[in-house]
Amino acid sequence: MESTQNKPAPAAQPQPQPKKKVPMYLIAILVTLGVIVIALGIKLFALLEDVEVAEEAKAYVEQQKDEMEGELNELIVSYDSLKTNNDSINERLAVEQDKIRRLLRVQATNAKKLQMYEKELGTLRRIMRSYIVQIDSLNTRNRELTEENIAVRQELREKEENIQKLSETQEELSSVVAEAQKLAAKNIVAVGLNSRSKPKDKISKIEKLRVCFIVRENNVAEAGSKMIYVRIIRPDEVVLSSPDAGMFDYQEESLVYSAKRELEYDNQDIDMCIFWDKTEELIEGTYFIALYSEGYEIGTSSITLK
Template sequence: MENKQGYDPSEFEEDDYMTPQPDQNSIRGYRIVIIILSVILVALSALYYGIHRQQMRDNELLQADRDSIQSDLGRLMTDYDNLQISNDSISANLTIERERADSLMTRLKKERSWNLAKIKQYEKEVGTLRSIMKSYVRQIDSLNTLNKKLIKENVSYRKEISSANLRAEMAEEKAAELDNKVRIGAVLRARDISLTALNVNSREVTRVKNASRLRVDFVLAANELAEPGNKAIYVRITSPDGYVLTTEEMPTFEFEGERLSYSAMREVEYDNTKDLDVGIFYTSKGFTAGTYRIQLYCEGRLIGQAEIAMR
């Protein structure tokens, strides 16, 4: 009877078996891909966050360094303003250095592109200005101490002369001897300092921009109180823009407990009984017109300086 109604059990079971089933391997593969992509996304997000945070930290450090440099320079400018000196030569040099500090402050305030290299450059320039100021402070203190000593000794001599006329002649001779020693000193002195521009053939040129060498000429004055013998003389040439001209090796010498860079040096045989003409050469290129500052050092002392305008 079932066959008559058209029901075939075998046909129903065959249709049920042919229904499509999900591919388990494909689903597992999709899940693995999704997990890998999620891990990569998390790693990239962490990396971006770390880089962004480091950049913010670096910017904060650069800003802090900039503020520190400006603060140091401001204090240095105040220190320059507070220096009082009656010596015309030192006073003029202090004015020049104060103007350099003003110029540096202007550059600092206008600077917009900050990086580690520029921070180091500005720190070096501020350090140079501070070293120069310390040198002038020492000179001023030395002059003040010497003046106080001379005043005290002169007062003492006057009292001796007032109290004992018989000792007047001896006191005057001793005072004259002391004044003479103070004037001459026991150190070397350089005078008649000049600066000459030379081309590649060592011939003088009128325009410093055409020069390949600079020659510093001076006279090492005779001084019987100084020790004769072999002397190493260092010359520092400061360009119109305020930088000390030096070689790639950036050699230095010691001056009052600090290391100073120099442009060139020469050893000479010094006879303390007569003047000695000396010339020292500095070779480079790219010289600019303006006022050059020459400083000469020997045996840890500043023995002469001058400012020379070059066309």
């Protein structure tokens, strides 16, 4: 019993404090703030994505713009290479080049302007292709015309050469015919005559000179009236002139004749004589005698007087 009574009494246990409740309005505020934070996070993420997309779009627009500007510059060079000798086409090419330069000055900073850029570029390409077709067609036609022109010039040159050859042949034939048609004299004999028409060779006795000859037969020559001229040239090369100091044409010059006589030619041998009456002094020596008709020399002879 003593042992039981001597045991100490157990210590008193502390009483648990009752929990304080969080006010509902505070919970509502926290929930609201959480929702706002989440919404702002989502919005921020979306904005960041939009910024990234915008940057990518801007970079794409710039890249496309640079590429189009490069193509436009190439188009300007291409238009330059299309210039031809055709002034009308060159003027139209210059107009299109001006359009390209104006387009290059446009600041394509958004998709709408870029679309306009692409549309204009496509139009310019189509126009250039149409010019290429036109110019190719013109070049083809020019080549054809050049070839035709060369062929025509060659043909013309050949015809001119043929005409020249024919002309030369005709001239040769005309020369041959003229040579064949000209008269010729043979048996030309000159003598001095005294006042009684007796032959003399002393100049003191001579009153006239007689030149006799035969006009040869020529079936090619034209028949009809012919004028025969005689030139008697002294040893000192002075021509004994006629009383009328007449002249005739010979090889594009005019010559003095000593005497002349008309002949009615019938294509047969004809004997005839021409007389020169003494009108000036004679000198000793050999006299040269030449006969002419229709612009040709038809025979020569000589006589020596003492």
